[in-house]
Amino acid sequence: MSKIKAPKGAPFARIIGVGGYRPVRVVPNEVILETIDSSDEWIRSRSGIETRHWANDEETVAAMSIEASGKAIADAGINADQIGAVVVSTVSHFSQTPAVATEIADKLGTNKAAAFDISAGCAGFGYGLTLAKGMIVEGSAEYVLVIGVERLSDLTDLEDRATAFLFGDGAGAVVVGPSEEPHIGPTVWGSEGDKAGTIKQTVPWNEFLPHSRLRSSGGTATGDVSKLPLDSKGEIKFPAITQEGQAVFRWAVFEMAKVAQQALDAAGITPDDLDVFIPHQANERIIDSMVKTLKLPAHVTVARDVRTTGNTSAASIPLAMERLLATGEAKSGDTALVIGFGAGLVYAATVVTLP
Numbered sequence: 001m002s003k004i005k006a007p008k009g010a011p012f013a014r015i016i017g018v019g020g021y022r023p024v025r026v027v028p029n030e031v032i033l034e035t036i037d038s039s040d041e042w043i044r045s046r047s048g049i050e051t052r053h054w055a056n057d058e059e060t061v062a063a064m065s066i067e068a069s070g071k072a073i074a075d076a077g078i079n080a081d082q083i084g085a086v087v088v089s090t091v092s093h094f095s096q097t098p099a100v101a102t103e104i105a106d107k108l109g110t111n112k113a114a115a116f117d118i119s120a121g122c123a124g125f126g127y128g129l130t131l132a133k134g135m136i137v138e139g140s141a142e143y144v145l146v147i148g149v150e151r152l153s154d155l156t157d158l159e160d161r162a163t164a165f166l167f168g169d170g171a172g173a174v175v176v177g178p179s180e181e182p183h184i185g186p187t188v189w190g191s192e193g194d195k196a197g198t199i200k201q202t203v204p205w206n207e208f209l210p211h212s213r214l215r216s217s218g219g220t221a222t223g224d225v226s227k228l229p230l231d232s233k234g235e236i237k238f239p240a241i242t243q244e245g246q247a248v249f250r251w252a253v254f255e256m257a258k259v260a261q262q263a264l265d266a267a268g269i270t271p272d273d274l275d276v277f278i279p280h281q282a283n284e285r286i287i288d289s290m291v292k293t294l295k296l297p298a299h300v301t302v303a304r305d306v307r308t309t310g311n312t313s314a315a316s317i318p319l320a321m322e323r324l325l326a327t328g329e330a331k332s333g334d335t336a337l338v339i340g341f342g343a344g345l346v347y348a349a350t351v352v353t354l355p
Helices: 040-047 061-076 100-108 121-138 193-198 205-216 245-267 284-294 313-327
Strands: 012-021 025-028 051-054 083-089 114-118 143-151 169-179 188-191 199-201 241-243 276-279 335-342 346-353
Touching (some): 012 313, 012 346, 061 143, 061 169, 100 143, 114 121, 188 245, 245 284, 245 335, 313 335
Parallel strands (some): 083 143
Antiparallel strands (some): 143 169, 188 346, 199 241, 335 346
C-alpha cells in the first residue's frame, strides 16, 4: 500500500479572467507591399488580413505579457499573490534561459509562483490551458496564469512573399481557477512530427550564429554557407519562420476539423450547443473551411480577429477571446470551442465556458 498522501484539488477548473495586449503600432498591408511583389487584394483574398500590430523596442515579450496578465488578473477579481503558477507559451523569447515566465511572475507580484515556458507554436495556448486545468484539479495551484505571447515580427522575412504578410505581435492571458462544475472539457491534442518540416525556422541558431559573427567582424565564414538564406543585399538573413503554405492549408482544413469534432464529442456536446467558435487565427480561409466542415449553425459567433491582428501564434486564441467579450459579440457563460494548430505539427482543442 502506498504511503503517499492523495492530492486534494478542486473538482474541476474554469477560465475566470481574460486580458489582452496589442502593440501600439498598426501595420497595414501597404507597408508589407514595400518589400514583396503582391497586392492588398491578393493578401486579403489569401488570408483575410488587413492589418497587424508590430511591437516597438519597449514592447518586449515580458512587457506585453505583463500588460495582458494584469488585465486578466483584474478581470478574475483576484490578487496577483494568489497565482500559484505562471505558464508562458512562446517561440519568440530569444533568451534560452531563464524562462521569461519567471520575470513575469516576479513583476506581477506573485508569491514565488511556479513559472515556466513551453514551446508548442500556435497550439501553445491550448497546451497551457490543459496544464493549468491539471494543476488545479491535482491541487498544486489554486489559480494558474496562462499566457500566449509572440513578437513574430522578429521572426518574419519581409522579402518572403509567402509569409511576410502573415504574422503579428501581441499577448493574451487567462486566469484559470477552481470550479464545482466542469467548464473546461477534455483536451484532444497531439502531434504529427513527420510533418514538422512544413513550418519551421529557416536556419537553426547553431548554424546562423557562427557565420553571423564572422561576417560582422570581417572574417571569412568556414563550412557550408550555401544553405544559409541571403537578403537582397547579399547578407545572411536573420532566422525567420517559413512554411509550405499549401501543405499546411490542407492539413489544417481537413485534419483539424476532425480534431475539433473530436473535442465536441469528448465534451458531450454538438455544434448546435455551441455559442462561439474560436479557432487559431492563422488564415480566414482556413476558418471558413472549418466552419463549413463542422456545419456550425448560423447562431455560432466565429472569431475573425485575424483580419486586424494577423497570426500571433500562441497569443491568437486568448486575444480573439478577449476581443469577442470586449465587443459584446460573445458573453460570459457562453460555450466556446477553441482549437490551436501549427508548427510541429501540433494541435490542441477543447470546449470551454467563457469567463
